[in-house]
Amino acid sequence: MSSEAHSRRPEEYYIEREPYYEPVGDEIAVFEAAYRNRLPVLLKGPTGCGKTRFMEHMAWRLKRPLITVSCHDDLTASDLVGRFLVRGGETVWVDGPLTRAVRAGGICYLDEIVEARKDTTVVIHPLADDRRVLPIEKLGELLEAADEFCLAISYNPGYQSVLKDLKQSTRQRFVAMGFDYPAPELERRVVMKESGLGEEMAARLVKLAHMTRNLKGSGLEEGASTRLLVHAGKLIASGVEPVAACRSAVAQAVTDDAEMLAAIQELSSSLF
Numbered sequence: 291m292s293s294e295a296h297s298r299r300p301e302e303y304y305i306e307r308e309p310y311y312e313p314v315g316d317e318i319a320v321f322e323a324a325y326r327n328r329l330p331v332l333l334k335g336p337t338g339c340g341k342t343r344f345m346e347h348m349a350w351r352l353k354r355p356l357i358t359v360s361c362h363d364d365l366t367a368s369d370l371v372g373r374f375l376v377r378g379g380e381t382v383w384v385d386g387p388l389t390r391a392v393r394a395g396g397i398c399y400l401d402e403i404v405e406a407r408k409d410t411t412v413v414i415h416p417l418a419d420d421r422r423v424l425p426i427e428k429l430g431e432l433l434e435a436a437d438e439f440c441l442a443i444s445y446n447p448g449y450q451s452v453l454k455d456l457k458q459s460t461r462q463r464f465v466a467m468g469f470d471y472p473a474p475e476l477e478r479r480v481v482m483k484e485s486g487l488g489e490e491m492a493a494r495l496v497k498l499a500h501m502t503r504n505l506k507g508s509g510l511e512e513g514a515s516t517r518l519l520v521h522a523g524k525l526i527a528s529g530v531e532p533v534a535a536c537r538s539a540v541a542q543a544v545t546d547d548a549e550m551l552a553a554i555q556e557l558s559s560s561l562f
Contacts, residue, residue, distance in 0.1 A: 302355075303355030303356055303357055303394075303396060304349075304353070304354075304355050304356075305346055305349050305350040305356060307350075308347070308350050309343055309346040309347045309350055310343075310347075310483055310484065311340070311343050311344055311346075311347035312472065312476055312479060312480055314469075314470075314472055314473075314476065317344065317467055317469075318347075318348070318351070320465070320467060321344075321348050321467070322348075322351070322352070324440075324465045325348075325352060325440050328422065328437070328439075328440075329464075329465050330417070330418040330440070330441040330442065330443070330463060330464045330465070331440070331441075331442045331443075331464060331465050331466075331467065332442070332443055332444070332445075332456075332461060332464035332465065332466040332467065333345070333442065333443070333444040333466075333467050333469055334444065334445055334446070334447050334466060334467070334468055334469065335444075335446065335447075335468060335469030335470055336446055336448055336469075336470065336471065336512060336515065337446055337512060337515055337517075338515025338516055338517030338518060339469050339470055339471050339472075339515060339516060340469060340472075340480075340516060341401075341444045341469050342358070342399075342401060342444075344469070345358070345397070345399045345442060348397070349397050352397070352440075354395065354396055354397050354438055354440070355391070355394055355396035355397070356396065356397045356399060357387045357388075357390060357391045357396055357397070357398050357399070358399045358401060359387050359388070359398070359399070359400050359401065360401050360402065361400055361401060361402045361403050361404075361405040361406035361410070362402075362405050362406065363405060363406075363407070364407075365405070365406040365407060365410060366406075366407055366409060366410070367407075367409045367410050367412065367413045368386070369386055370386045370387060370388040370389075370400075370410060370413055370414075371385075371386045371388060371389055371413060371424065371426055371428075372384055372385040372386040372389050372426065372428075373386070373428070374428065383428075383429060388400075388413070388414075388417075388424065389424060389426065389433065391439060392417070392424045392433055392435045392436065392439050393433070393436065394436065394439075395435075395436030395437065395438030395439050396438070396439065396440075397439075397440045397441075397442060398439075398440070398441055398442070399442045399443070399444070400414070400441075400442070400443045400444070401443075401444050402444060402445055402446065403443040403444065403445050403456065404445045404455065404456055411457070411460050413425070414441060414443070414460075415459070415460065415463065417435060417439075417441050418441055418460075418463035418464060419463055422434065422435040422439070423435065443464065448511070448512060471499070471503070471515070471516055472516065474493075474496050474497075474500065477496045477499070477516055477519070478492045478493050478496050479492075480516060480520070481495055481496060481516070481519050481520055481523050482523075484520040484523065484524075485519075485520050485522075485523025485524045485526070485527050486523070486524070486527045487523040487526060487527055491523070491526060491532070492519075492523060494532075494561045494562060495519045495522055495523060495536075496519065497561060498514065498519075498536060498540065498557060498558055498561055499513060499514040499515075499516070499518075499519050499540075500513075501557045502514040502540065502544065502554055502557070505550070505553070505554075509545070509547060509549070509550045509553075510544060510545055510550060511544075512544060513544065514540045514543075514544055518539055518540050518543050518544070519540075521539040521540075521543075522535045522536050522538075522539035522540055523535075525538065525539055532558070532561075532562035533555070533558050533559055533562050536554075536555075536558035536562070537555060537558070540554065540558070541554040541555055541558070
């Protein structure tokens with residue numbers, strides 16, 4: 291039996307080019323202070339509002355490798371920590387993404403943590419307090435995190451339920467930072483920068499987004515995110531008619547309800 295730490299070298303997780311990010315408040319300063327004090331960070335906010343881009347930007351600023359895990363219903367603690375695999379007739383240990391980040395002193399970002407199985411929170415608790423250790427039970431090892439290691443998690447409070455909630459025993463280990471969609475002027479700049487659209491067309495997309503967000507709770511679970519506006523903007527910049535672009539990138543993306551689809555289409559037709 292042998293041990294194989296990981297299939298990718300830590301340097302492969304570094305972000306070489308500065309990711310475009312427009313700060314909304316003091317989130318950069320707060321994250322940097324948390325990092326210097328070796329405190330874990332919790333990002334909370336609606337889907338597509340910039341949480342992942344913020345993490346990419348901070349990894350670039352701090353010059354640390356970023357290992358991102360998109361959590362889902364089938365994600366287990368073993369998926370994060372690692373497991374034994376048979377390769378070439380030999381049993382080898384392969385680190386999971388969390389273990390790779392702990393060893394390398396990287397940033398591990400667990401996106402939408404409430405989607406993962408409950409046993410994952412048991413694994414991250416010792417990393418999210420003063421211990422900063424990762425128990426690897428299958429190896430009988432208690433791995434101490436490198437000084438540069440940072441644990442970050444995120445979730446969307448709008449999707450909370452009794453079954454998918456972040457327990458107080460977990461959330462009170464973290465420095466929490468709230469995210470939301472940018473103010474109209476800032477969101478317009480983001481859409482222009484990311485899609486290549488002109489000012490007027492970007493402003494119309496932002497107005498459409500705010501109209502759909504006003505429908506939240508009245509037929510929509512979520513309004514159009516900044517991410518969806520960028521998608522629509524890229525389609526328009528590529529020659530797709532604006533109404534058609536909004537139908538595919540916005541309306542169809544946020545709902546399957548026929549009445550809501552028609553309502554959003556009517557909104558986009560009034561703007562374009």
